[in-house]
Every structure is written in C-alpha cells, then in structure tokens.
Amino acid sequence: MLGHTTRSLFHVREYAMSSIINAVHTAVSGLNSQSHAFTDLSNNIANSQTTGYKASTTSFEDYVTNNELANDGESLSDSVAATTRQHTDTQGMVTTSTNSTALAISGNGFFNVVHATGQSNDSTPVLGTQQYYTRNGDFSQDKNGYLVNTSGYYLEGYNVDATSGTLGTSLSAIQVPSSVAFRPTESTKLTATGTLDSSSTTPVGQGTDMKATAYDSTGTASTVDLTWTKVNDTTWTVKDANDTSNSATVTFDSTGAVSSVTSQNSAGTSSTSSTSFDYTGSPQDMTVSLSGVTLGSANTVSMTSDSVTSGTFSGISMGTDGSVMATFDNGYSQLVAKIPLTTFADPNSLSAQNGQAYTATSQSGSPQINAVNTNGAGTLTTGSIEESTTDLTGDLSKLIVAQQAYGANTKVVSTADQLLQTTLAMIQ
Template structure:
C-alpha cells in the first residue's frame, strides 16, 4: 500500500514539476521578441524517500529554474543612433527612473544590470532603455576627459556650445615668382571673437616693384578701407646655403598695429582686432622652409589653405554613441563633445544574478561582486553602436520542450489514474 500512496505522491510532484517547466517555456515564448531578454530553462531533481540495497520507495521530483544569462542573443542593427549592444560578456549598469506626482523624474537607489541597451534620451536628458532604466557611466568634464572613478546615471547637458575666440590663423599659400600683375592679390579668412561673432580678415599681397623677392602685406578687418597694419615679407633667392629659394627670409612690420610674434624660427605676425582685447597670431610658416607661405614659380597667387582655431557658438542637435562606450553630444556648428562613457560590468557567475522586472538583474552572493571595465578590455565584451541584442530564446527549441513537458504531464496524470484504479481494486477486495 505504501508504494501505491508513494506513487500518487510522486506523480503529483511530477505534475507540479512539469507545470513549472511549462510556465518557464511560456515565459520564454512570450518574451522571444523582448530586447535583452534571457531565457529560463528548467532543471529536474530527484529526491528519495528510502533507498537501500533491498528497498526503494518512490520519492518525488522538484523543478528549479536554470537561468541562461550568459547566452548571447542575436545582435541586429537599429535605426536608433543611441542604441548599444554588447557582443560578448558583460552587462550595462542601470538605475531605475520613475516620475513622481509632480511629474519630476526620480532615480532609484538600487543598482541593477541589464543587456537591454536600446537607450533613448528622456525629457530630463537621461539615457534610458525600454524598461525606463537609466544607464550608469563615467561622466566627462567640459574638455571631454572621462573620470573613471565614479559611476552615476548619465545625463546629457543640452546647453549651447561655448564659443572660442580665434587665437591663431595658419596660412598655406604660394605667391607667384613672376606675377602677371602688380595689383594686390587677396584672400580672406573668417575668425571669431570671444562672443562668437564672425569677423573677416582680408590679406592683400602686392609685389614690391623696387625690390626683388619682396611682397607687401596689408591686413584689414570686415571690409574696412583702413588696414589694421602692413608688413614686408622677403623671400630667399637661393644664393645663401641653407636658405632655399622661395622660402621666407624675413618678416618686417611696417605700419599700424602689426607686430612680429612667435618663437624661434616661426614666421608670425600678431594682428589686433578692432575694439582691442584680442590679438590673432598669423602664422606664415617657418623661416627657410616651404611649410607655409612660399614664392615659387607661377603667375598668380594660389591659396592652399587658411585655417583658424576659433569656434562659433552652437546649439545642441543630438547625441551619438561610439564603440568605446563614449556618449557624444553634437552641435549645429559642427562641433562635438564627449559627455560620458558607458562601461561594461562583469560577474564571475552571471547565471546566479537575480531576475527582476524589466529584463534587469541584481547581484547576489553567488554571482560575485560587479567588476567594471572599459568595453573590449580584460575580457569584457565589445560594444556595437546603433544595434540591439535580441532575446536568446529559440522558438523551435522551446516548442520541442513544450511537447516533452506536455507528454510528461499526461504520463503523470496516467500514473495517478492508474494508482487510483489499483487502490479502488484493493478496497473492492473487502466486499
């Protein structure tokens, strides 16, 4: 009789175990399209009642979850420019974000981990994923230098880009050795003051008819007919060793506010802008070298390039991500600035992380402590930009498991009905 009752007990535990497996399968199938979802398989464990060399009483079976957090899903490209996917080991560290009764964003205090990197910028500037979790990272200072000592939710500063006054202009051009005209030959370069206001410097070159290999430079600002100043630039004729023909021999300010500048062999003129307070170093190259302004063969003035280091103000236009985890703010003046970096967090036993709502996990004693690393370093996974990681659920495999669970459940119900029939037959023996 004990074996019959034991068989009933065992079969009931089998029903419970297969129900648990069915629940895990159902959860997996339902989340087969959830970004960053990790499937849960089922382990079955046999527990004994009595087992000796001569006796084996039926026991029962228990189902326990088998988390597959370390199995990567398929990485697919996304039209979301701020989406990130981890290829390899690791997780994103995130903090829950919610809205209070006054419509203000409130960040949670619990640190969590996820593979859902479908990040977008919310109304307060935080980068949050599909579940509303704000990604944590290392913040960068105003110059874009990342501080890797403190992790916090990354918030995008959407203020305007601070303008930078022009401090230097670098000219690369060739004045003709045999000019076809004695008229002034001009080029212009745009520069900026401290407020980001655009100014135009006009550089006019006129050949000196009284001295060979000599040109007169006149610098004016914003179309003014009164120049800021003038200077004489003389080129080598090649008669002196170490002074190649066509390279700058001397630069001599003649009138106005132009002064010589630079150090060593640099051919530099200091040009003060109107209103005072700002002087621009006009870099003509290096004395006795052909790395800037030259006088070589030709009949016309040739401007190769005129660059300056000033930056106009710019309005925030959006953000982008880089494969090293950098979050970059972009501005409509063509400038960009790194505002933070997203690292990768690893665990010794990621399958032991505790699942929470929203495809996130919390650390446990069995998972080990979190180790924070730069993407792609020391075994950490690489980041793929404009991409998301799909669920690691295989629908075909789940349906196979479903068939097995269904058949096992049916078999256990058959065991119960058979044990019931046998008990009924035992009871009928007394009649």
C-alpha cells in the same frame, strides 16, 4: 486459520496502500515539475521578441527517501523536483535597429542602470540607489534628456563636468539636455594680421602688443599676449609676454612682407620658417602664423585663434567605445559621457528582476566595472540591439514533450486511483 488469513489480507492491504500512495506522491511531484517546465517554456516563448531577454531552461532532479518499499536498508527514488536555470551568459544575435541611440553588447558585459522611484514637482525623475544590470540597450532620450531603455531603466556612465569639461570618475545617470552648452574647441593655431610701424614714429627698442583668447582641450580660456619689438626698419622680434625666452625674430623684405621667421623656445630649440613660429606655453603649444603681418606706417597688429566658440545643440550620437557625444549645428561633436560595462565572475547567478534587469548576489561575485572592449566586457555596436536568446523552434518541441510527460503523470494518478479502489474491495 481464519485469523491467519485475516492477518495476511491486512498485510497485503497495507503493502498495496503504501505502494499506491507512493505512486501518487511521485506522480504529483511529476505534475508539479512539468508545470514548472511549462512556466519556463511559456516565459521563453512569450519573450521571444523581447530585447536583451535571456532564455532559461528547466533542470530536473530526483529525490531519494527511505520508505517501506526499500529492502535491506536501500533507498528508492520516489519524487522529482524542477528548478529554473538562468543562461545570462548566452550571447543573443545583434541586429540593426531604427533607433540610432540603441546599443548592443557582444561579450560578457552588462549596462549599469538604475530605476526611477518617483518624480519631483517639475516632473524630473527621482532615481533610486539600487544598482541594476541589463543587456537591454534599446536606449532613447526622454523629455529630460536622460537615456532610458524600453523597460524604464536609466543608463549610467561617467559624465563630463559641464564647468571643468573633465570626465567624472563615479557612475551617475547620463543626461544630455537640449540646453547643453558648446565648449570652444581646442586652439591649435594663432593668426596675426595688421601692420607694424617701420617709420621713425616707433623707435628701435619699442613696439606694440597683440593678444588673443585661446582654449585648451576642456574649453577653458586663456589669454596669449605677444609683444613686438622693433630691431631695425626690416627686423622685429616677437616674444611671449609671460615667457620672453619663447620668441622669434621676423625679417621683412623690400615689399614689407614677411620673408623669414627664426624662432627659439624656452628649451633653447631654434627653427626657421618662412611665415610662422612655434609657440610653446599656456594653454598648449600652438603655431603662430605671421603671413598676415606687413610693414606699414602704424602699429595695428591683432591676433585670433582658430577655436570654434559657438554652436547650437542638435542631438546626440553613440560611439562604439562607449562615448556619448553631443552634436551641434556647426558640425562639431563633443564628449558628454562615457559608458562602461560591468562583468561578473558568475553571471548566471545574478538575481533576475523585472524588465530584463538583474541585481548582484553573493554567488554572482562582485561587479567589475570595465571600459568597453577590455577584460572580456565586450564590444558595442551602435544603432543595434541584442535579440532574445529564445530558441522558438526548440522550446515548442520541448513544450510538446512536457505535455506528454504531464499526461503520463496524470495517467499514473488515474491508474493509482483504480488500484486503490481494487485494493479496498479485496477486504470488503
């Protein structure tokens, strides 16, 4: 009888010990999970004022294991685990900034950025090859003219080639140094002035030339050469020296002023004007004004274009279409780079890095580069930033709940310890 009692106490002790250990194990997993939640909440609260920060949340899940407490092959949940969930696709509030070069995205896109890995001997940053993506658009120019955000990431885009004036097709860090040269503006009008010899000094069938430098949309210079030929004392023709089918017949009145201009281009189209004709040719079609030409006693005609050819760099400005413009003291601005935005199939699966930056993963999908306001990439607001998505009030409330849950789990550990001591005392 005594042996039977001893065996019963043994089984009671074993069952009780197993139950208590499972309870402690579950409570400890609860403590770890609530600690994880504390970390996520504290990170959100700490970054409530961080530009472009995307708040995260904590997800809890239970674990089911086979244990001695299970009956008839059933399983019991005896632990909990916590994981961090990113919400990089959540839109933050766009607010006005005092920084005129700041940009805020409203949409799904990210800025393409790189990070410096060091500096060269002349203090120029050495940029890494790792591609990063960010929503922190608080960009400013550094001493080398690069656009850098407050986390130290360098903005990338399509830069305009300084020589050809054409927009590039591959991403590179945007740099606008103070030494950037002004590209002459596109010529739209040529103006002729001076006199044509109406005396016998210039016989019929002869004449003179007038030349001007004109510029295309990229600032490339071309020489326009127009030839004047005398028809009679009051009529002259003016032709393109490189395309004689592009011509005009100019008639002068009794005072020597231009009275009419009949032009014909290489396509065979003719038109009549009082003082000008349409030039078609290189570098582009332009209007040639002849009102400043009069009849006189000598051939002194000359010609100029309306292009602005000089200017001193004064700063940069940002456009809502992603254009980065260099501004000059002559009042003109010129495109120096274009900013695209990159989207992902699952932005919440991007890998978070320091400084509100992300890298692509197999789960996020491949980066898709888009022009601003296309394919859901979003729009840009200049002179603005995207605020943190932290819900400060909500996270503080969750913090209180997490604190209570943590305290409850510590109570379970304390109670289990008391039960363990009671159980051990039963068989002593």
